[in-house]
Amino acid sequence: MPLIATVTPGTISVESRSVTNTTNGRVPSVDFARDETLWSDSMGVGYINEASPAVTRLLSAVSSSIGIIPITAPFPNSSFTLQFYAPALKCESLANAKKNGQPVGNCNNCTSLQTLWDDTIDSSFAANYYYWQATKPVYSQNLFFIRAGGGKSVGGDPHNISCQLWNASYTTKFKFNDGVQTTLIQDLAYESTMEFNTSVAFTSLPPGGRAYLAMYLAMSDLLSGEVGIRQGLSSSGMFGSDLPVVKTGLMACPEVLAGWKAFGSREPPLDQLVSPWMCRNNSVAAAVEDMFQNLTLSLLSSEFLNGNTTTDIRVTSPKNFWRYGPLDLLISYVAGVAVAFVALLVGSWALIANGYSADVSFSSILLTTRNPDLDGVAVGQCLGAQPLDRNFEKLKLQLGVVGRTDGIEHAAFGIRGTVKELRKNQECI
Structure with missing residues (x-):
């Protein structure tokens, strides 16, 4: 029995398991109705002039990191889902945009999307040597035009892309594993285009309109410009190498690299300075959409631009459980009884032998x-x-x-x- 008493505790062990509970807590959220002076600069004339430093600084961090700026985890291992309305860029080929009836607005040259494109994008012979060209039409319905790949006349394969600002519904899941954030957009529904642009005075903008336009302007300023080589000059060197867009992952997109190779560019070796993963979703149109979505989701990390809300948070934490092993207990008792029985036999034999x-x-x-x-x-x-x-x-x-x-x-x-x-x-x- 002393042997059994010693072995028996070994039948109970402690094991750690993950337990998930749901609690209601405060998390960051988008808040476009927050003090609107934080979003843009008016230059004192009552119209949006440019995005505020808080917006441009955040976009710079997003574009250089090629990802979402994380928030502070409510719990080290947790997750929650937010549903909100926020701006999104919808980019498609110029041909599809015309086919889908992409609205152009009421600007002077907005008689048609093709007319607006022709009046906005540089079509000179020198522009054929640009493997990146992007600009925003003035006072259009928040459009942004991109041509990537160079002109056909010099061996390029141009990709004409039209992007437009939309109001979208985001359903996003934020998950944290040991404090490291993973963000998944579970659903993104484009609701409507904006019926206002930078020509509308502050007093006539709807709630949050100033924030939407500020993000659009910041994105336009980041991507605008021409990148390529100078016509008639050596293929060495990069025209536009000082532009902000060159510092983004868009230079890794297949359309851009194809244009760079078509021109026989050698210095800098663009293909050795970028990696395929830097062009999210492997195309210019999808990568631009992705960058703007990252900017929108990164608003939650900005102490100057975010708000807060309450939501259900699933929290996973380790907990110790006692585990009872009946087989181990049975083995210990059988072993104890067997030893006792052997001792009884030996004692009986000794008693009989000694008399x-x-x-x-x-x-x-x-x-x-x-x-x-x-x-x-x-x-x-x-x-x-x-x-x-x-x-x-x-x-x-x-x-x-x-x-x-x-x-x-x-x-x-x-x-x-x-x-x-x-x-x-x-x-x-």
Whole structure:
């Protein structure tokens, strides 16, 4: 049984499991109705002139990191989902944009999308050597035009892209694993284009309109410009290398690299300065959309531009559980019983083999220590312990058959040499 008592605790172990609970907590959110002076500069004339430093600084971080600026995790391992309305760019080929009836607005040259494109994009022969050309039509319905790949007349494969600002519905999941953020847009629905542009005064803009236009202007300023080589000059060098767009991942898009290679450019070696992963979704149109979505989602990380809301947060945390192992318990008890049974067998065999049994009762001690030899040794010893005669300490005793003064022999401890051997089945009276 002592063995069983020692082994039994081993049948219970502690294991750690992840437990998920839902709690309601505060998280960052978009807040376009926040103080609108934080979003843009008016130059004192009541119209949007350019995006504020808070917006451009955030876009610079987004474009250079080619990702979303993370927020502080509400819990190290947690997740939550937000649904909100925010701006989004919708980019498509010029041909598809015309087919889909992309609205152009009421500007002077807005008679048609093709007319607006022709009046906005540089079509000179020198422009054929640009493998990136982007600009925004003035006072259009928040459009942005991009031509990537160079002109056909010089061996390029131009890709004409039209982007437009939309109001969109975002359903986004934020997940944190040990504090590291993963963001997934579960649903993005383009609701409507904006019926206002930068020609509308602040007082006539709808709530949040100033923020939408500020983000559009910041994105336009980042992407605008021409990148390529100078007509008639060496293919070495990059025209427009100081533009902000060159510092983004858009230079890694296949359309841009194809134009760079078509012109035989050598320095700088653009293909060695970028990597395919830098062009998100592997096309200019999709990468521009992705960058603007990243800007929108990164608003949550800006202490100057974000708001806050409450939502359900799924929190995962480790918890210790006791695990009971019935098989281990059964094994320990079976082993204990088996050992006890073996000990019982050995004891029974010893009892049968020796032919004598005893216990530690007073009567057993009395009867096995009464004989003339021990009585003689004990003479003069007044105490049972100290002081004890050294000769008495060295005296060796043996269990066997000893005689008494009346001549009757019995089993007892006697001095070695005066004791007969105790044999099995020997009669002892």
